[in-house]
Amino acid sequence: MTDWPGSPKKLGETTVNADEMLSALAIANEISTGRLSPNEVFEHSAKRIADLEETVRAFSHIPEQLHAGLGPLRGIQVGVKDIFDTHDMPTSYGSAIYPDHRPVADAALVAMLRQAGATIAGKTVTTEFAWFSPGDTTNPHNSGHTPGGSSSGSAAGVAAGFFPAAIGSQTGGSIIRPAAFCGVAGYKPSFRLFPTIGMKQFSWSLDTVGFFGATVADAAFVAAACSGRNLQPSANPGKPPRIGLYRSAIDAKMNKDMAKTLDKVAHIAAEAGATIVTIKEPKALESGRLAHATIQDFEAALALCDERHRFPDLLSPVLAKYLEGCIVHTPQDYDKARRAANRARKASRALFDNCDVLLLPSAPGAASKTLKSTGDSVFNRLWTLLGMPCVNVAGMKSTSGLPLGVQIIAPFGQDKKALQAAHWLEKKIQSTRTKSPFV
């Protein structure tokens, strides 16, 4: 067997290390130079899946055969969250209403990935309609803990080394949070940069598709390859970024581990030459965070209007109750929330007067010891609402050994800047870890 990019080893049933993840960039390089064939890559993944899927449960569907495409993503397997339509695989949206649903066409993003040569590794577990009710997926770092959600299977599958990349979606915190909990890179692009067409929508003002990879560069590589966009971070970016350490009242929601880690990351960045400034949350952004719920609730009640009326018994009780509650919002409440969101978007521009990117926790802490909740999106919602690019940077661990993530956020439309700074930070964290085990 070839020297494997990402050195596979036999693992304990429930614990993987970053070393076991697959690098999309490295695999693409091995394939393009002929050192690996797509079939060797697929066989390697099949073995890992055979070994670990029983525990991780990342997939809602695994195809019987994989075929390699042609293009920059040849031989790259991409896990597809099961709210994206696929013409050749069942698509159930995590819902009992759609058990045998088989769409006619692929979602736009799935078609874009295939056009770039990617192979769909399978459909990955989503919470019900990408909202709250968890699927069966466990955290590859400890199967008693949540992988986060709603893109549970996509994040867990990358962490478990089942596939080097995956797509998901974020309406609250459904990319950044599972990426943080599973210790992988997660990239939520600027709003509407990538199409949501053919994705089951929950809230049309918030739903944003995104990417997972072993590292920031891997996630950026897949996003760049399928879109033709210049997103890949440069190895020599020049000056270290000016980082705004974002402080708000919700910082109290961070647990001690997370607060300590955030300080440590800021320290590592400063040591490596980054300028660190503190940014206090403006009032307009505090109001924006509150507006998120009203916008999501109002739109979800309409997005699932048919399901809510014709299939009430096939909704989970928690979703049925939530949707019932959603209809209390009047169009006037919704319009007021949209105006608050617009004010927040305007106010957000000034955040970057003295910094290039923001640094925040990706979640209040590491993944909780439960499979009944996918965690809290409190540190994510505002940035989804603002449509800004967010990137989870992995590499830190909680005292219990579970991954902790921080996120880098850039202004709307400046996705490359977010990815570049996140890549830089990831490298600095990695080099710290090599010097002394980083906790």
Next chain:
Amino acid sequence: MTDWPGSPKKLGETTVNADEMLSALAIANEISTGRLSPNEVFEHSAKRIADLEETVRAFSHIPEQLHAGLGPLRGIQVGVKDIFDTHDMPTSYGSAIYPDHRPVADAALVAMLRQAGATIAGKTVTTEFAWFSPGDTTNPHNSGHTPGGSSSGSAAGVAAGFFPAAIGSQTGGSIIRPAAFCGVAGYKPSFRLFPTIGMKQFSWSLDTVGFFGATVADAAFVAAACSGRNLQPSANPGKPPRIGLYRSAIDAKMNKDMAKTLDKVAHIAAEAGATIVTIKEPKALESGRLAHATIQDFEAALALCDERHRFPDLLSPVLAKYLEGCIVHTPQDYDKARRAANRARKASRALFDNCDVLLLPSAPGAASKTLKSTGDSVFNRLWTLLGMPCVNVAGMKSTSGLPLGVQIIAPFGQDKKALQAAHWLEKKIQSTRTKSPFV
């Protein structure tokens, strides 16, 4: 038989008058007061459809039985453009790729209409994927002429008195233009005010759902009833509106009939007390109009990425060729066009410094004598891009006797203002017509 709201008469095979249209407001009133039953309404429509559908060809599917719902739209039949998913009727998107497609769930807007008590009258003919290639629908005012598109069957069906209301979508000019050509009211709401979820999308930055009715008040009534929004124009709106007569270089595209009619409408409005000011197109809006094509092309190539690759032979040659041409736009071209669109949106606010609404032609002239093209969206594209509410006001005729339409446009989010001014103008035009036949 009861005294029918909209006085049905036996018509010539190919010519209808406004008198034969059905008023959603009047029917709802007759039903709520018990003077008409929903079944009487349905039978009336069935008879008209039996008489005229062979010529008009508004429907792609007619259900065998209609059932009345409960709510403000009880007994109101709504024609649904066949790019909206319906769980109980085939949904073909005007495409040979989807001949037997039967979605699992209703589109959000269809579900909202049903929730408000509406009955889906059937699926109405759309051009292929709501783009260019026409369906079979003819103009009810003269079957040799186009009904306009892409919402061809929805506009024609209202004009023919098949149903009192219909829904459609506009990416370029697909609501306002067919409404103008068929002599009905068309309302394109502010961008994202109504969900496009469950609608086959072509361009996610432009696709906007909308409504057709016999009059502005009828279209507004249906939009208001299904959304819970305060959209219905008041009978006593107070002061006449300040109207900005919008002038741009593309005015040269108006034919003589249209130019004369636009002046006449402005004259009627001024006579009725409206203040008329002339607004010259700012440079940023001229650039915005050009940006529309790049944005639509770039997004369409991705929206139909799967169909383009897997079913090239089932696309019409003109669509296949168009999509092939679309891929010349790079992400950089697209981003440049989006920035131009944003500058146009900002510049558009100043248009309303001295007026409440804008007045423009809805199309270069009346419907052309062809069924091979649905006409030119040149007067619509910019306003779709800007996301502003547009309302077609019918009631004028060309020298050849075909309807001519003008559109009223209000600032983004001020849909009620657009509908109110359009309603006011429609009434003034109607009263002119009663006094002396208006040509």
